[in-house]
Amino acid sequence: MTTAIARTIDAIWKMEAARIIGGLARRVRDVGLAEDLAQDALIAALEQWPAKGIPPNPGAWLAMTARNKAIDRLRRDANLRRKLDELGHELEDSAMPAEIAEGIQDDVLRLIFTACHPLLPHEAQIALTLRIVCGLTTEEIARAQLVPEPTVQQRIVRAKKKLADAGIGFNDIAPEDFDARLGAVLQVIYLIYNEGYSASSGSSYLRLSLCEEALRLARMLVHMAKEEAEIHALLALMELQSSRARARTDATGTPIPLPEQNRNHWDRLQIARGLKSLETSRNLGGPPGVYYLQAAIAACHARAVTPDATDWPQISALYSLLFELTQSPVVRLNHAVAVGMAYGPSSGLQLLAPLQTEAALRDYHPLWAARGELLYRAERHAEARAAFETAAGMTRNAPEKTALLARAAACGQ
Amino acid sequence: MKVIVFVKATADSEAAVPPTAELLTAMGNYNEExxxxxxxxxxxxxxxxxxxxxxxxxxxxxxxxxxxxxxTKELVAGFWIWEVRNMEEAVEWVKRCPNPMFTASDIDIRPMYGMEDYKEWDKEGGWLEQEVKLREQIEAKNA
Known part of the structure; x- marks a missing residue:
């Protein structure tokens, strides 16, 4: 019985944490302090609810308890009171244009922006977001990120301190910073997603929960900042990638390349949601951003009922635009592969050639695997075999190595 | 995890008695939440x-x-599909729903099978492998 109620309290906490911490942070102008106070309220709930029962409005109970804790703390702590007074005056002076101020009025939105503050390193942004926005325990974060719990605790403590030391209050997003700050938020959400997505094999199904948290964050954000095209695009990208989750590994957890995936296992409802978000993003206008382009590429795959039906000319055009924005050599590699699919292997090989001497792609086995595929399709089998063998020599992942060597052997002598 | 939440039918819903403006507003607010x-x-x-x-x-x-x-009691009058962290969260959300009916009513929460269930039943991976092979055979036959 105790565990049942503990699970219920945990669920309620995760539902309410962002709103409670956000509301408190608005009052005390300090996210770290707000989180401490909210934790006190959670502890009070864990002490009182098992005996007294869960109150009819548990969210309000938690918020009220946390606020009372805050008032107690303010009464006891004169320094804190003075600090808040100072901050309060500063805040009144820094006027924000109504449009932006309205957009980030919402405590939860501001909380996300603060947790993803560019001042913090990525791992701290991730830990803090999962902690204060998603309400995860440090133990849950540690398990999902495959790091020891003290590491997570330390990241959070340091992050809070850094924010406090830098005098990062709670509503200090200047309109001229808005785009950059939003960019940081989107990046953190996508990093959380990728931590989950890149590790869906073997015993790491736990980590898939990170994908769900990222999707949830993006869905929340979409609702809070409806006019931001890149938020819709990021949501589209993650929905489209997740739609393939069931098809992307075999029973042993070995990844299955996209063309070989069983498309009947793709989640059609999720694809529909992804395509809809992409359309919303497109209709909002503006130049396509990095998430939009990646989502549009994912959409080309999602729309293809069979691999042969893939619109490769469209994909290569999108990769070309994406390269202009990112200047990433990996994007260039993907562009070359797409061109090879769209216009024949020799066109692809031509684009690939200069990448073979690119320093950033040294020891990058997908380059050599891609070259192997293109050479094979160009019927240059001996060279293809050599390229696959080079790729196999570069990867440390055993199943991947086996697959590449098999591919080399299939090229014949 | 995904759940499907069934709003069960009542005599009123089966008779297509329209909701009051009040209920519509309350439901609208709930949906927004x-x-x-x-x-x-x-x-x-x-x-x-x-x-x-x-x-x-x-x-x-x-x-x-x-x-x-x-x-009537076994029929469904409406549904939602939610992605929640666990059944406890789903229950808490349903508890916050305004009573969708004029009379006493029921809402059922049914979890969908997900990848985590397959892993739970199949720690060694053998069953899933078999299942995948079986599906492939069926698909090959149908192709």
């Missing part, structure tokens, strides 16, 4: 079973039965 929380994947209200058809299977036979159906 679900969207804001990022859990809402979809949902619809269903017409009464007088509009429904039922296909009965018995061996090779298929019999089509026209609605309405009599077992």
């Amino acid at each position: 679900l969207v804001k929380a990022g859990i809402m994947l979809g949902g619809e209200g269903l017409k009464p079973s007088s509009f429904a058809k039922r296909v009965h299977f018995d061996g090779p036979n298929r019999t089509v039965i026209d609605g309405p159906f009599t077992e």
Whole structure:
């Protein structure tokens, strides 16, 4: 019985944490302090609810308890009171244009922006977001990120301190910073997603929960900042990638390349949601951003009922635009592969050639695997075999190595 | 995890008694909360079973039965699909729903099978492998 109620309290906490911490942070102008106070309220709930029962409005109970804790703390702590007074005056002076101020009025939105503050390193942004926005325990974060719990605790403590030391209050997003700050938020959400997505094999199904948290964050954000095209695009990208989750590994957890995936296992409802978000993003206008382009590429795959039906000319055009924005050599590699699919292997090989001497792609086995595929399709089998063998020599992942060597052997002598 | 949440039918819903403006507003607000929380994947209200058809299977036979159906309490009047962290969260969300009916009513929460369930049943991976092979065979046959 105790565990049942503990699970219920945990669920309620995760539902309410962002709103409670956000509301408190608005009052005390300090996210770290707000989180401490909210934790006190959670502890009070864990002490009182098992005996007294869960109150009819548990969210309000938690918020009220946390606020009372805050008032107690303010009464006891004169320094804190003075600090808040100072901050309060500063805040009144820094006027924000109504449009932006309205957009980030919402405590939860501001909380996300603060947790993803560019001042913090990525791992701290991730830990803090999962902690204060998603309400995860440090133990849950540690398990999902495959790091020891003290590491997570330390990241959070340091992050809070850094924010406090830098005098990062709670509503200090200047309109001229808005785009950059939003960019940081989107990046953190996508990093959380990728931590989950890149590790869906073997015993790491736990980590898939990170994908769900990222999707949830993006869905929340979409609702809070409806006019931001890149938020819709990021949501589209993650929905489209997740739609393939069931098809992307075999029973042993070995990844299955996209063309070989069983498309009947793709989640059609999720694809529909992804395509809809992409359309919303497109209709909002503006130049396509990095998430939009990646989502549009994912959409080309999602729309293809069979691999042969893939619109490769469209994909290569999108990769070309994406390269202009990112200047990433990996994007260039993907562009070359797409061109090879769209216009024949020799066109692809031509684009690939200069990448073979690119320093950033040294020891990058997908380059050599891609070259192997293109050479094979160009019927240059001996060279293809050599390229696959080079790729196999570069990867440390055993199943991947086996697959590449098999591919080399299939090229014949 | 994904759940499907069934709003069960009542005599009123089966008689297509329209909701009051008050209930519509309350439901609208509730739906907005679900969207804001990022859990809402979809949902619809269903017409009464007088509009429904039922296909009965018995061996090779298929019999089509026209609605309405009599077992009102077993019928569904509407549904949502949510992505939640666990059943506890789903229960907490349902508890916050305004009573969708004029009378006493039920809402059922049914979890969908997900990858985590397959892993749970199949720690060694053998069953899933077999399942995948089986599906491939079936698909090859159908192709």
